[in-house]
Amino acid sequence: MLASRTARQVEDWKARGLIDAPTARALLDDIGAAGAGRSFASVAVWLGITCLAFGAMTFVAANWDAMPRLLRMIALGSGMLVSYIAAGVLHRRGNIGGAEAFVLLGCGIFGAAVMLTGQMYHLTGPPQEGVLHWAIGTFAAAIATGAVGAMGLAMMLATLWTAMVMVLGDGDTSFHAGFVPLWAAITACVWWMRTRAVAHLCAIGALVWLGFSIAIVAERSGVFTSGFFALMATFAAVSLVILSARSVRALRGFEREATVYLLVFVFGMLALLYTMDIFVIDGFGMPGAVPTVIPLAALPLAALALAPAWIAAEKFDHVLAAVWIGVTVSAAYATARGVPYAVEAFALAISLWAIRMGGRQGWRAVTALGYVAFAVTVVVIYTAAAHGLLGTSLFYLGAGALLLIGALVIPFAVANRGRRP
Numbered sequence: 001m002l003a004s005r006t007a008r009q010v011e012d013w014k015a016r017g018l019i020d021a022p023t024a025r026a027l028l029d030d031i032g033a034a035g036a037g038r039s040f041a042s043v044a045v046w047l048g049i050t051c052l053a054f055g056a057m058t059f060v061a062a063n064w065d066a067m068p069r070l071l072r073m074i075a076l077g078s079g080m081l082v083s084y085i086a087a088g089v090l091h092r093r094g095n096i097g098g099a100e101a102f103v104l105l106g107c108g109i110f111g112a113a114v115m116l117t118g119q120m121y122h123l124t125g126p127p128q129e130g131v132l133h134w135a136i137g138t139f140a141a142a143i144a145t146g147a148v149g150a151m152g153l154a155m156m157l158a159t160l161w162t163a164m165v166m167v168l169g170d171g172d173t174s175f176h177a178g179f180v181p182l183w184a185a186i187t188a189c190v191w192w193m194r195t196r197a198v199a200h201l202c203a204i205g206a207l208v209w210l211g212f213s214i215a216i217v218a219e220r221s222g223v224f225t226s227g228f229f230a231l232m233a234t235f236a237a238v239s240l241v242i243l244s245a246r247s248v249r250a251l252r253g254f255e256r257e258a259t260v261y262l263l264v265f266v267f268g269m270l271a272l273l274y275t276m277d278i279f280v281i282d283g284f285g286m287p288g289a290v291p292t293v294i295p296l297a298a299l300p301l302a303a304l305a306l307a308p309a310w311i312a313a314e315k316f317d318h319v320l321a322a323v324w325i326g327v328t329v330s331a332a333y334a335t336a337r338g339v340p341y342a343v344e345a346f347a348l349a350i351s352l353w354a355i356r357m358g359g360r361q362g363w364r365a366v367t368a369l370g371y372v373a374f375a376v377t378v379v380v381i382y383t384a385a386a387h388g389l390l391g392t393s394l395f396y397l398g399a400g401a402l403l404l405i406g407a408l409v410i411p412f413a414v415a416n417r418g419r420r421p
Contacts, residue, residue, distance in 0.1 A: 076113040080106045087145065103147040107138040111157075128164035135161055139186060151189060152198040158182050159205035166212045175213045183209070191252065199254050203261040211268055224276055225291050227269045228332045232298055232325045234262050234269075236305040239321035242361065243308035256363045263354050263366065267347065267373050273335065274343045274380070298329050317357055324353065347377040 014024040083106030091099035111134040135157035142150035162179035187202045210230065217226045238259055245255035302322040309318040327349070334342035354370030357363075 072116065073113075076109060076116065079109040080113070083109060084141075084145075087147075091145075099145075100147040100149045103141060103145045104149040104153060107141050107150050107153055110134065110137050110141070126164075126168065128161055128168065131157055131161045131164060135182070139182075143189060146193070148193065148195045148198060151186065151193065151195070152201050155183075155186050155190075155198060155201040155205055158186060159201075159208050162205075162209050163212060166216060175217070176209065179209050194252055196254060196257070200257065203258065207261060207265055207268070210265065211272075214269065215272060218272065218276060223291070224273050224332075224335075225293060227273060228294050228328055229297050231266060231269055232294075232301045232328050234266050235321045235324045235328070236301045238262050238357075239305040239308050239318045242317050242321075242357075243311060245361065247311070256361070256365060259357075259361075259363065260365050260369055263350075263369055263373075266350055267369075270343060270347045270350070274347075294332050295329050298325050301325050317360065320353065320357075324350070341381070344377055344381050348374060351377060 010019070010024055013019045014021065083102045087099040087102035087106065090096075090102065114130050114133050114137070135154050138150055138157060139154040141147070142154055158179065162176050165176050165178070183202070183205055187199075190198045190202055214226050214230055218224050241251070241255050241258050241262065244250045249255070251258055302325045305322040305325060306318060309315040327346070331342060331346045351370045351374035354373065355367050356370075358366030358368075358370060
């Protein structure tokens with residue numbers, strides 16, 4: 001994937017005259033040779049690791065009951081030791097992919113050792129504690145070896161841990177605070193290692209934690225205050241990410257993907273709000289009034305979204321992010337008062353914003369997400385028709401008129417504003 005993107009970039013440089021044809025051909029040949037070599041070695045090593053792992057697990061499982069506890073522990077410890085020694089040998093020989101594969105195998109054996117040790121010695125405790133120990137041990141191994149795969153496994157285990165705590169845990173486990181420092185530590189290492197694949201896992205972990213937390217709070221309280229606050233904070237974050245993409249690139253080129261994940265979170269929160277709005281079960285629904293914390297929180301968040309407008313050359317996107325923070329307050333009041341199609345209209349508006357912003361930034365993934373969200377929202381409105389076909393038709397007529405005005409009238413007026421005498 002990376003080689004193909006680089007090859008396309010080289011072709012673009014050639015077409016624009018930045019490099020000559022012989023240089024472009026030499027670069028493409030080098031990219032192709034390196035990519036082919038890495039691909040074959042990666043497939044061979046990972047298939048071999050998979051066979052070794054399954055062979056070892058099958059052998060141990062077949063003789064587990066007949067093995068004394070000491071021999072079991074020796075077998076598990078030896079497996080980890082052999083894996084890390086093999087990783088060191090391969091790393092010295094320059095086989096980085098094979099070394100990372102054996103580090104990952106050692107981390108997997110460590111997880112099995114954690115679980116089986118608790119089973120052998122009848123240690124009591126919730127299963128999520130075992131996952132936490134596995135995640136911490138894998139994270140330590142990733143730091144010690146610099147293995148990207150182990151870092152990714154640590155992030156996946158941390159996400160699984162927080163999900164298990166919030167879903168299976170007793171008591172008030174909303175906004176599971178213990179996940180934050182572990183996630184921050186892993187994310188900091190990922191930023192330093194500059195690995196985009198694990199950065200995706202970090203973003204997904206944050207979405208899982210936030211989504212579960214807000215859903216639990218909303219279910220227990222019957223209100224969506226935390227969700228509206230999260231929406232406003234997300235719009236401010238989008239403004240900051242756009243600023244980073246144009247200037248400091250603090251996310252090391254991950255700004256486009258970060259915007260996609262932020263907008264996925266926005267649409268997920270709108271889906272949760274829509275669910276709360278239409279399903280009122282045992283008092284689980286929208287309140288009749290909006291807490292004052294929502295408009296109070298809108299002011300500093302809008303200021304945060306507007307702050308990049310005085311730094312970046314283009315102010316449109318940052319101003320619009322602040323506008324959407326204000327619109328979120330209006331959507332909160334409209335939803336609380338039972339205004340028909342309030343959530344759906346909000347979702348359509350955010351979809352159009354995503355399409356517009358993605359086009360201005362050249363982020364096709366953001367534009368595609370906006371189109372998908374717009375289509376899904378339209379289908380939801382059509383299939384639900386909760387307020388009758390007449391109301392639905394009027395909604396579509398109004399939405400169509402607004403779209404035409406936004407697409408034709410406003411750009412024409414802006415283009416001809418400077419020509420007036």
